[in-house]
Amino acid sequence: MAEVLSTNIADPQPDPGGLKRQSGINKVSAEFITVTVPGPDYGDGSGVAGDHIGDTQHHGGQQKAVYAFARERLDAWSAELGRELPHGVFGENLTTAGIDWTRALLNQRFQVGEVELEVSVPRTPCRTFAKWMGERAWVRRFTESGDCGAYFRVNKEGVIRPGDSITPLDTPEHGFTMGEAFAAWMGDDELAHRMWELNILPPLYQARYDKRFG
Template sequence: MPAVLALNIARTTVPVGYAREGATGIDKRPVDGPLEVRAPGAKGTAGSGVAGDAIADVASHGGDHQAVYAYAREDLDWWQAELGTDLRNGRFGENLTTAGIDQTHALVGERWRVGTALLEITAPRIPCRTFAGFLGLTGWVKRFTQVARPGAYLRVLEPGQIAAGDEITVVHRPEHDVTVELFFRAVLTDADLLPRLLDAGDAVPPEVIDLVHKRTAVS
């Protein structure tokens, strides 16, 4: 049964030289739950959807469509073997380290019941210089992009509480074929895929819908 292996937050932001805002909340660590998750508000004015989780760059992270970030333990294990280094739960800045569920091929708009909360997949994680700086890896953004195991952002449709050990139940899968991987490639490596993102409707973050219209003149 798919489950939450670890629930991770950053209790405070940490000053660093590699982050745009001069600080970061990417260093998330496992905590005892449960913690409340809720829709935090519009991007740019709100932070994380997980109670107690600190975010420094609210222009790029957090907000309703990036309320919770999930990454699969299976993908962390794959990277662990590739990089030859230990990757603990939370090392990629994820709020939920999951087990037994394929996020790369999950559908945008797919809904998960986790604990007492209802979450909906909205987008992949887009790598940035803070991510690379935190891991201390040269060429990390390019490498992460090529491999395309980005993890998934989720919005909170029904607030609730989540704890490590909670089962993840897929309660809805939309009829389109817009996967997290397709979304990732459309934005970063294959602009011809961009119009397909509109098939996922309002699960897609508004700024990405605007990007699709701008780049493709689709209306």
């Protein structure tokens, strides 16, 4: 059974990339998270009450309201890097078990506790993430892993707690996965063109590919 292992909220600290701002990359376990629908744009905040977003030019808003990453992948990275990786260390609000987010479909809906989440867009590994991890060629290595976790938009607000089940509510017919979207995001032109043709991205992101392929 797929479930939530840990619900996580930012512990703000100076940006590890050296920028003059507080970063929310470090998430710590909380008893629960309250999930709401943020405003539509970057800078409109997290979908998780009490969370913190430092990079308001690229994070936050409806399409990046909640972020999940699988414990299984954290364990694999822990073995590769030779160090412990606690829940929340990749900046995820939900540390999950029993589900492979690379296989989740764009726009697929999931019931998670009281909340309905919908798969939105891939994560782009950035300088802040790389500096936070402190590992050689981290952006390249994370990209080559093929697993970026998943961002979600919020369709139904509510509370999520550790132990809540994660249940798929539908199976979009397009069949385009988060793993494929991540590869497209990070430079696979063939997959990017296919994703654009399917017209399955939120309007802001679809417009970027319209400029590229239209």
